[in-house]
Amino acid sequence: MGTAQLSLVIATSRGTTMRNAKPSNQWKTLDRDLGRIGAVEYATHYVAQPLVGFGIALAFIVMAGLGSTLFFGGASVSYVVIAAAAFGAYMAVNIGANDVANNMGPAVGAKVLTMGGAIAIAAICESAGALLAGGDVVSTIAKGIIDPESVANSDVFIWAMMAALISSALWVNLATWVGAPVSTTHAVVGGVMGAGIAAAGFAAVNWPTMGLIAASWVISPVLGGVIAAIFLAFIKTNIVYQDDKIAAARKWVPVLIAIMGGVFGTYLAMKGLKKIIDVDLATACLIGLGLGGVIYAISAPLVRRQSEGLENRKRALKVMFNAPLILSAALLSFAHGANDVANAVGPLAAIVHAESFGTFAGKVDLPTWVMVIGAFGISFGLILFGPKLIRMVGSQITKLNPMRAYCVALSAAITVIVASALGLPVSSTHIAVGGVFGVGFFREWDAERRARASSAQRADVKRVAPEERRRRKLVRRSHFMTIIAAWVVTVPAAAAMSALTFLVLDRFLGG
Numbered sequence: 001m002g003t004a005q006l007s008l009v010i011a012t013s014r015g016t017t018m019r020n021a022k023p024s025n026q027w028k029t030l031d032r033d034l035g036r037i038g039a040v041e042y043a044t045h046y047v048a049q050p051l052v053g054f055g056i057a058l059a060f061i062v063m064a065g066l067g068s069t070l071f072f073g074g075a076s077v078s079y080v081v082i083a084a085a086a087f088g089a090y091m092a093v094n095i096g097a098n099d100v101a102n103n104m105g106p107a108v109g110a111k112v113l114t115m116g117g118a119i120a121i122a123a124i125c126e127s128a129g130a131l132l133a134g135g136d137v138v139s140t141i142a143k144g145i146i147d148p149e150s151v152a153n154s155d156v157f158i159w160a161m162m163a164a165l166i167s168s169a170l171w172v173n174l175a176t177w178v179g180a181p182v183s184t185t186h187a188v189v190g191g192v193m194g195a196g197i198a199a200a201g202f203a204a205v206n207w208p209t210m211g212l213i214a215a216s217w218v219i220s221p222v223l224g225g226v227i228a229a230i231f232l233a234f235i236k237t238n239i240v241y242q243d244d245k246i247a248a249a250r251k252w253v254p255v256l257i258a259i260m261g262g263v264f265g266t267y268l269a270m271k272g273l274k275k276i277i278d279v280d281l282a283t284a285c286l287i288g289l290g291l292g293g294v295i296y297a298i299s300a301p302l303v304r305r306q307s308e309g310l311e312n313r314k315r316a317l318k319v320m321f322n323a324p325l326i327l328s329a330a331l332l333s334f335a336h337g338a339n340d341v342a343n344a345v346g347p348l349a350a351i352v353h354a355e356s357f358g359t360f361a362g363k364v365d366l367p368t369w370v371m372v373i374g375a376f377g378i379s380f381g382l383i384l385f386g387p388k389l390i391r392m393v394g395s396q397i398t399k400l401n402p403m404r405a406y407c408v409a410l411s412a413a414i415t416v417i418v419a420s421a422l423g424l425p426v427s428s429t430h431i432a433v434g435g436v437f438g439v440g441f442f443r444e445w446d447a448e449r450r451a452r453a454s455s456a457q458r459a460d461v462k463r464v465a466p467e468e469r470r471r472r473k474l475v476r477r478s479h480f481m482t483i484i485a486a487w488v489v490t491v492p493a494a495a496a497m498s499a500l501t502f503l504v505l506d507r508f509l510g511g
Contacts, residue, residue, distance in 0.1 A: 064089035088348035092377020101389035102432035106405035109394025129337025163502035164191030180486035183427035190494030220430035225438025228411035262292025398440030
């Protein structure tokens with residue numbers, strides 16, 4: 001019954017008062033009941049959205065577990081593989097909800113992509129990277145931090161990998177719920193380390209490798225932030241602060257696009273095309289250099305044509321960075337799918353191998369159906385739960401525009417190349433978020449510098465109190481501290497959860 005209809009009924013009822021001793025009380029009761037029904041409908045609609053997402057994710061996890069029986073063991077059924085496939089799907093969903101946001105967050109925060117467009121591009125590129133360019137062989141022991149020979153037998157090894165899978169997925173899920181972008185690779189590393197310690201003692205851990213991974217907690221975000229800040233400083237100095245901004249953009253934007261093309265050409269040659277072709281760093285750099293030259297020749301006339309008729313204002317410059325930013329986000333997602341998915345499903349591949357052959361190994365073949373679980377799980381997680389972290393990275397740490405977001409994306413690719421050349425294990429999550437912090441802190445420093453210069457030149461400029469300057473900070477400190485704390489805690493927290501999980505599994509399900 002609509003509002004107009006209800007009003008008509010109430011009005012009609014007033015004419016029948018004499019035939020009904022208590023009409024007003026009855027209609028008041030009806031009003032209250034209808035109000036309660038409306039409130040229930042509103043509440044149901046409110047809670048239905050998260051419940052729908054949870055239901056779809058749960059259905060995918062169950063289907064992944066049951067579907068594993070079609071590809072493993074023929075007529076026999078391995079309940080261990082079914083459980084591992086389900087937890088592998090759960091881990092993949094969490095990667096999509098947390099890790100992928102780092103690639104798309106800057107483009108969404110800069111309002112170059114809508115949330116729906118970013119999710120669609122990321123889902124397609126992540127899946128394509130995993131299925132087309134993902135490695136055939138995956139390390140089962142997460143960066144070589146545990147010696148497989150130190151594990152007593154294949155059953156213990158299986159429970160150790162199962163514990164690592166469960167604990168890392170739970171930790172990433174918790175971090176997503178809190179709103180902290182964390183490294184899923186580090187979560188897997190912590191899970192494998194904790195299970196290895198519980199199974200074989202502290203001597204089983206390769207501590208020098210763990211030391212490098214711990215160092216990457218600092219190296220990744222700092223290097224990413226510094227490189228992003230350098231590019232933003234270059235853009236501001238050579239384009240934004242110039243009197244003729246359009247002429248400066250015509251000169252430098254094609255160079256910046258060419259740098260981006262060359263860097264991503266090198267990045268993909270090194271990290272994203274392992275299945276197609278294996279190249280060394282020098283060859284990858286030559287590929288990137290050649291691609292950068294081609295892109296410059298193509299982009300220079302396009303930028304000149306695009307700049308015609310634009311106002312000589314900072315806002316007009318942003319449109320020139322839109323297309324490169326969208327392309328960079330897509331390429332980052334492709335490379336992420338090609339690399340990090342395999343790391344995430346590594347424990348699942350290890351369990352499948354151990355169940356199939358009764359032995360364990362440091363590296364195993366990666367079955368196609370395992371990679372499919374990883375690829376589709378990431379897509380489901382991104383679509384269902386990704387927007388929360390995309391908004392966090394894109395708009396809640398600091399304000400981004402196309403130029404700043406471009407610097408973040410370019411920094412992510414350059415940092416991975418530099419770290420690979422130096423042999424340093426780095427996290428794409430830490431690099432991307434570090435790049436966002438880098439441009440934010442540079443903007444704070446640049447604003448302070450320009451304010452001091454202005455006050456020194458003009459005596460009539462009103463001085464801002466220190467308290468007000470702190471309030472105007474361009475990087476939100478609360479998010480900064482939450483994210484840093486989550487990064488530091490990830491490996492030890494995942495390790496502790498994994499050790500406890502292994503002890504429970506080995507105690508009640510072990511031989």
